[in-house]
Amino acid sequence: MEKKLQELKTRLLEVNDLNSATAVLQWDQSTYMPPGGAAARGRQMATLGRLAHEKFTDPAIGKLLDELRPYEESLPYDSDDASLIRVTRRAYEKATKVPPTLLAEVYAHSAAAYQTWAKARPENDFAAVQPYLEKGIEYSRRIADCFPGYDHIADPLIDFSDEGMKAETLRRIFTELRRELVPLVQAITAAEPADDSCLHQYFPEDKQLAFGLEIIKDYGYDFNRGRQDKTHHPFMTKFSLGDVRITTRVKENDLSEALFSTLHEAGHALYEQGIRMELDGTPLAGGTSSGVHESQSRLWENLVGRSRPFWQHYYPKLQAVFPNQLGNVSLDTFYRAINKVQRSLIRTDADEVTYNLHVMIRFDLELALLEGKLAVKDLPDAWHARYEEDLGVRAPDDRDGVLQDVHWYGGLVGGAFQGYTLGNIMSALFFEKALEAHPEISDEIGRGEFGTLLRWLQENIYQHGSKFTADELIERVTGGPLTIEPYIRYLRHKFGELYPL
């Protein structure tokens, strides 16, 4: 058995190395690659991806997984070896159930759909993408049908990024959340809007970057095992547990852009850097789901990085860096500015309160499309209707309406959005637990100290990598299932202090 496990690990390490190489090529493509490198780079990444897929779906891996089942069952559920076998088996089943020919068709479709969308969005041309979207939904259904036995056709698609989550559970949770959020937004936006003009002055790039780096160093991001570079769309990426990088972008006329993207990506990176080194190079060495991953980026960005104690410590430092711009701006004004709530059209620019409404609109429309209850041709109108209902705004066109996000046009329809809101919900759930265990965390944040919080997160969440699903992890940490209560408490408390609710 020891020998078979070793063989499995050797094969998985080869797949890991190919995938890590692809990640390096992607990082380079997004940061430093000159324009002339684009064509060959796309092909190189496709080659590595194909080889990794071939090696991972090799029937020899399936055979090893079968042979190792008795060994797995003889071990504790949460042991490294049992978890490795279990998690690999789930991934292997997902990777092998979709026929390679269908997968190739989907890749080709995704590339064509993305190209079309990239041109159609600035031209506000929904008609151009409509046939691609119809085709995309058809492919999504065919992929889902490779996993018979689902309750809802979106379940297998959701399962790709949030393992074990079901459409019906999410629909129930999101309905509850929406019931809370819509009146909250109404109450907030009825009040005097916050003045965020202090954020829109000239802030030189180098100083913005240096300030952000200073904070994430305090967070505990290990620069010996990471670095930050500039890119167009910020992301976190990992080449090994010893090399977890983040990227950011800077707007010299908007202080919040680089700062909060840095804190957000650092949250993702703290999760990856906190995984036990013994798991490096295995399928366990990564965050467990898009929801849990997002919970950590949002925790460090919002629950910590947009909190009052945090800025009680950092605002004088920020003022010292930008004395001309912020010297006469009070902490209170600044705090309100970075927590301004407003009805808006664009998801990625949305504040903490309205953000989830944007996400849930997309999630519900996705389900309706997959269920066949909504036709693609009716999607733009359905989009506008739902924005008016939930957010009280209507986009002047499809560019800032149904064409605004790449997700539906660069891959499958379904499963790509729920993680954002799951992340917000879980961020408060985990943070509340951490505070329960260590009430001193709030005071520490007010002193720019994050060690107690980081250690609690490492101990309870990070170290495990993807050993446990999100549900298992939540059960272990909170003793119960996923609930929105802590998140609602958090929002009511924070925004109740800022606005008359």
Next chain:
Amino acid sequence: MEKKLQELKTRLLEVNDLNSATAVLQWDQSTYMPPGGAAARGRQMATLGRLAHEKFTDPAIGKLLDELRPYEESLPYDSDDASLIRVTRRAYEKATKVPPTLLAEVYAHSAAAYQTWAKARPENDFAAVQPYLEKGIEYSRRIADCFPGYDHIADPLIDFSDEGMKAETLRRIFTELRRELVPLVQAITAAEPADDSCLHQYFPEDKQLAFGLEIIKDYGYDFNRGRQDKTHHPFMTKFSLGDVRITTRVKENDLSEALFSTLHEAGHALYEQGIRMELDGTPLAGGTSSGVHESQSRLWENLVGRSRPFWQHYYPKLQAVFPNQLGNVSLDTFYRAINKVQRSLIRTDADEVTYNLHVMIRFDLELALLEGKLAVKDLPDAWHARYEEDLGVRAPDDRDGVLQDVHWYGGLVGGAFQGYTLGNIMSALFFEKALEAHPEISDEIGRGEFGTLLRWLQENIYQHGSKFTADELIERVTGGPLTIEPYIRYLRHKFGELYPL
């Protein structure tokens, strides 16, 4: 036949993509990778290298090459397809004649030898590396013996980097060259030494880098298909013909360091960027030998970049960038400073005239070691003796003696040094031909214009990639074999003007 050729190309493209990915990983390792990434990165590159080797040595490729022989013979020798098949066959034979087990042993040995050397050099401990060097020579002989029928045991090793070159030819050429150089160095060093103190002032990094970039832009280096980053040991690397990068290093107290390394690496890059785009992704899309490659780096670094007309144009610009440092330094003083000739101990710091003596010492010692005429234990003394004879200097220890270069301690012994001097010889050979065809090139250089020279080099050398061996290329360009005459003429003319010869 068309179908078989296509299959060959598809297989070679896959190998190319794996090798290009390895190159990206190496570039990142040398430029931006945080220290924590080192261990996994080494393994990732080894995995990609192994897969590329497996795919390239697949017997299916050998079979295709056999089947394509009649097709190849039906085509003109210099056609793309015939050249692709011919060059691939030579590479395939080299890759398959060495048994994988021997190759694995050599890799393991190289890694261990390098580790030992990296520690032994600062400690001046030749005894520590002696057994590794002995083992390295044994491996080199075993590798050479995989290619029976050689005239000299070093021939197969030389052939890896300078295809078709033979030890005896090189020995003859180098002996001629040495006969010219030793008295030249004696005459120069008998004269008043040049004062290069103007180069050793404080020159801020950003200004140094910007100035170097300005020049290579004038050279014709295409930043749309390349970029420059900082590293410890400067190099050129290529991920595709659309992405040819260079690196440099800066010393703020030595103006020549970054400047000439930038011009040198840009020369390598101009070669690669000048290859016909149709060859991209194939084994033909690369410089043809280490000698020809080095001829281009040295041509742009020395024959152009250390020439008087060049600095007549650029020196006023350099003075404008560094007015405090160079405002009172005359062009003549600066020109003498960057062309200072001196007897020295370290190859990589050597000037144009003495550099080849350093190389030839190593080449001769290598041959003696491989022939068994020199024992490793006697190498340090042989080194010192030869330095005293050729350069009139003796290192105080082995650190700056036989331990100074990594080459013998990080791979095979033999074949790694001759390319440097071949490059110098060829740089003058090609440059003289370009001037014969276009005598206006000198005046153009004096105006900071390089278009005529670059186009001549592209037309005659660069576009072909590795279609022709160095010998074939020299024959095509000059109508004769390799000769040192132009190089000697170049040195006598240039340094005769600077020193009383």
